[in-house]
Amino acid sequence: TGPDCMSIIGLARESAATFNREFKIPEIKPTGNNEDVNDYAKVEIADPSICPRYTARAVKNVKIGPSPQWIQRRLTACGLRSINNIVDITNYVMLEMGQPMHAFDINSIEGKHITVRRAKNGEKITTLDEQERNLDENDLVISDDKKAVAIAGVMGGLNSEITEKTNTVVFESAVFNGGNIRKTAKKVGLRTESSSRFEKGLSSENALRAINRAV
DSSP, X not given: OOGGGGXXXXXXXXXXXXXXXXXXXXXXXXXXXXXXXXXXXXXXXXOTTTOSEEXXXXXXXXXXXXXOXXXXXXXXXXXXXXXXXXXXXXXXXXXXXXXXXEEEEGGGSGGGEEEEEEOOTTOEEEBTTSOEEEOOTTSEEEEOSSSEEEETTTEXXXXXXXXXXXXXXXXXXXXXXXXXXXXXXXXXXXXXXXXXHHTTOOOHHHHHHHHHHHO
């Protein structure tokens, strides 16, 4: 199956086309204020051939806690475990719109500088499942000024996870080369909800819609 069949909206679109019915999606109104996002985080794509689009939005004054019961119920019905309100939002939008997302604690990002780059040969990262992964230059990582904070398209790093102390969050919504993500996921032994979608090829237009939906 393609990525269109791995989301609620994707299935709705396919059904509408098949049965010649009206297709409706949730109205998304981007929110924000007059502050400059560059004061919170700056983004650089070092290798556009593997990452053609990377969007990020910062959200401040966040209080981490449980999600509302209706979100928890919907995630559970789809086979996902509720973790906290921020992580649950990224998973909810992924299931709804087909766009995998990630959220960082901005205070764990050195220099407030996010770079999408190839890993260095022999570079290591401990992922959210507390396992150390060995990387090489064929793998794509999300990095700050000093360290990798995620294996792009596969899993985030333990060093930047959302915790109960998090108060400023950066959401990311990106598009990565499908073949590259598939190879990395297989090599490190992690086929995740995110990698299974990225490896099929995603729309760069949907990345922005999804991050606005999350915010």
